[in-house]
Every structure is written in C-alpha cells, then in structure tokens.
Amino acid sequence: MNNIIDVKNLSVLFGGFKAVDNISFDVKKGEIFGFLGANGAGKTTTIRVLCGIIKPSGGKVFLEGEDVSKSTGILKNTIGYMSQKSTLYKDLTIAENITFSGRLYNMPDDRIEKRQKELFDFIGLKENLSKITGSLPLGIKQMVALCATVLHDPEIIFLDEPTAGVDPETREKFWELIKNMAKLGKTIFVTTHYMDEASYCQRIVLMDKGHIVDFDSPDNLKNSYFPQKPVEIKFKDKTLQNEITAEFEKQNAGYGYVFGDTLRFFINDKAVFEKVIFKYSNNIKQKETEPTLEDVFLKALKTENRK
C-alpha cells in the first residue's frame, strides 16, 4: 500500500456553509506533505477530519487503508496531532506536560521518560524540565509541543502551523527535525503560511475557500505557472517606474510587483513586453529570475478568483 492517506471527495459543512468542498488527494508514506491556503481556506478543518475529531458531511478518508469514520480507535496510535492552538498546559511544567501526553496514550511512565530523553536529545533541547511551560519562548514551547505530539511514536504526524510566529532560526531548526522524522519513514502533514517552508515539502496542496486550487510538487507548480521566467527590472531613473508599469498594463504585457527599486514582472506576452522594454532600454537593467512559491500562490489565487 503506497498511499498512507487517501482522501476522496471530502466535504465538511457547518450549517449551510461549505468549509471543505469536495476535495480529493493522497499522501505517500514518508512524504512531507504541505497544505497551503489563506486564512479560512479549510486547512484545519481537513486535518480535524483526518484525525477523526470531526465527521465529514460527505466523502471518505482512509488512513493506512482504514476508513477513519469506521475506525474503532486503532488509528489513535497511528497519528500524532499538533493543533494550531497549543495543546500544552501553560501552568504545568515541561515534564508534567510530557507525562500527561504520554499517559493519554497509556504509555508507562518509564517509557515516557525514555522517549522524552530520546526526543530532547534528537531535538537538541536542553531546557530544564521543571520550567513552567507558560514562561517559555514560543519557539521552545512549539518544540516541546512537537515532542508531546510524537511521544507515542506515531506513523503520521499532523502539524497545523507549527512555526507560526516563531523566529527564523528556530523555524529552521524545527524544519531540520521535520526532515529527520521523514527520513525515519514518518509521514508529515503540515500546514504553513510561510512559502519558504512549503518548498521543503515533496508535494503541496493549494487551498482556497474550501477547495483545492492545485496539487503538485513545488518545482512542477513553478514550471506550470511560470513557463516564462519572471524578470527583475531595476530603474536608473526611478520616475520611470510608474510610467513603464502603466505602459505594461495598458498593453497587457503582464503584471508586476514593486519591491523598493525593483519591479518583479511576470510576462504574459513576450513580444509586447520586449516592445515596451525596448523603448526604455537605456534607463533600465533587467535580469531573469526564478519564480517562488509565493508567486505561484498569488497567481493560482488570481486565476481561481477569475473563474
């Protein structure tokens, strides 16, 4: 069995509102799978169905080939879920939080202690276990929450925005861990708003208002949305920036975003683009650049909203 998660025509209704609208995708064992989408896209709702916390209004979800809605609790040990809002108790110490998580999975205390030591070593976390969790910096708190999530050694790990608000250095460390867990054969299902993080995923789903806008590897998405590479245009004479942007728009050469002194431009029509740029060639410098996942995401949503 290759697909560790199979989602078929999943819908979730809250009253008359479709939070998740007929989505289908699969996740392979050992994959780092990213779920991206703006606020309210339906990411958390989908995870909650996959974890068996809420029942779908339509469709089916299979984990390790087992229908989640018919599962009799066997799956509980298969999955670990780090929810978007911290599940740690602020007024408990780190050790107490870890012990509490382990006992929820009926782990004996000596095994909890052994796993906790193993995981803290793996993570490189040297925090004093008697510290009150509420007093910890967010990055450390999220690391502890991750330990609590994987304490019972689950096969599938759901991480709902685990790095939101965490500083870049700690985010990088967190992702090293995620990658290491995947190397051990664990399947990671992660949501994030950080596009740089999404590029660590083998495949990503782009969600918008309950449905899947696109679903592929980061490289395939970049190539399919931008067969023509974007260009960066710098202006010697900054007053020309608005003029040339307006001219591009008027002639439908493409669209762009200005960052400081640079226009990042996405070409629709190369011939028109070159005709416009030729007029200004003494005043600008242009170079081809790589599309980012952020570019893909913005274009995908633009295209989607035009439908």
Ligand SMILES: Nc1ncnc2c1ncn2[C@@H]1O[C@H](COP(=O)(O)OP(=O)(O)OP(=O)(O)O)[C@@H](O)[C@H]1O
């Ligand atoms: N229990 C609920 N009852 C009613 N509406 C809900 C409920 N849970 C979620 N929703 C709505 O469903 C939609 C999807 O919510 P969800 O939390 O899944 O989005 P999300 O993609 O995780 O967003 P975010 O990036 O902000 O975490 C939102 O419009 C939300 O308000």
Ligand SMILES: [Mg+2]
């Ligand atoms: Mg969410």
